[in-house]
Amino acid sequence: MDAMPDATAGEWLKPSLDTVWHDMHSVVPRGFPAYARIFHPVLRDRPQDTGTWHGHPRMGIFPLDEQAVGWSEVAGSFGTEMHPLAQFHRLVGVERNTQEILDSAGWRYSEPDTGNLAPDILASVAARLCEHTSTPDEGVSAIWEGWGGLPSSDGFAQLTLSDGGTSVKRPSRFFRRKSKPGSGLLPAEMVNGGTLELPGRTYYLFDSAPQFYRQQSWVNQVPWHRSPQFPQSPSILWPADRSWVMVTEIDFDSTVVAGSHELVAALVQDPGIEALPLNEGADLMWDADIPNRPGQ
Template structure:
């Protein structure tokens, strides 16, 4: 995994992005024929003994049954409507406000991760991405500069999970405060090098092509996360020929892919990926014009 010494490979994106927020195109490039939104998986759990959180005390820690589900499954559980511009709190039918969200069957839901596409989902998408470029073995991965502990150890701390996988141990692997550039995951020459500066974001670039992500073992070979157990996907990915762009914006709970109609169709039809087609100009922060409604 080689870091790139300059931002030239990403400069072509700059002219395709808006400098002011109107819709998704401050982070997703304009000008492609088709777009798809990949919804990040949702995690839910319930106690193994009773199979429901309803009527279950919270005073002790219990063995849990955990699984990942689609947004469509969440909508089915809560009687709401799933659509391309869906927002997760509306799929739940309520704002969590820090409270537990339970469905009628007793499952407890966690919000999908923002700014991070699950390795298995990225691997499934990469199969299609590699088929829709003439340069599947040549491409660039961009990683947001602001992830904790990436450029410096200053202020970064890491909690360790105990051997039972449930409790957080009372020890903190904290880096020394005040450490300078290069004391984090990336070497000083990378941190002090050139970044790709796009509207509101700056990124470090790496030589990591689409084919690299087909095997989910990629989590063991990138320099930008602390542990394969807590992997970080690239925030932007594109092949050298620029036939498509994958964008996992740090504040989005979904990933947007811009490309050809054929690529978008393949992603949407893949049963291992929850994806829906998007229109150019889609605003993923507001869906009041398409209210959720009961499933019929």
């Protein structure tokens, strides 16, 4: 997992991206035969004592039942319809960040992660990706420069873990460069070197094999996060033969893979991945006018 000295390896993406935002193709390249949308898991919990948050006094400390579920299960819990362009807030029937999300069974839901694919899901995705490239041992990972603490020591918040009381530094999403470049996770020569400039985004590039992500142990080895407790998946990943591209845009709560029809079919059929085929030109913006409720 070596830093790349310049952005040459990513220049091929530029002609395939829109410079003005119309749909997903400001971040996902055009021109591939097929596309798949991989939905980031949703976490839900409820208190063990009553089995529901409805009417729960919420006083003191009490154990929780916790689950990671797919969007299809969320849709089933709220009586809404799952489809390739689903918007999470419409599946649960609330505006974003306006209220607690509870279903009729008393489960409380957190919104899916944006800009980050969970390590276990990434491992399943990487297995399928490696089956559909001639170069599974050669590729490139692009990491968005704005994750806190990469170019400098700015952008970290102190967090005390409840299980052991250990203080760790957790990266924030944005940073302001006040500290010296090179004082963060990445060396000064990389921070001051070439970066990949795509529409509205700047990335650092790393020489990395797609095979690397098939094992969840990658979280202990990459140089772009400080703690495996808070792993950060690649923003963009592609193999040396450019047969596919995986994009986890920082503002998306899902990951898009562009590739062959066979690859998309394999992703959709994998039981460890929640994915649906996506049409070229799909709009995945938060405020897209997509109906989720039957009859809407």
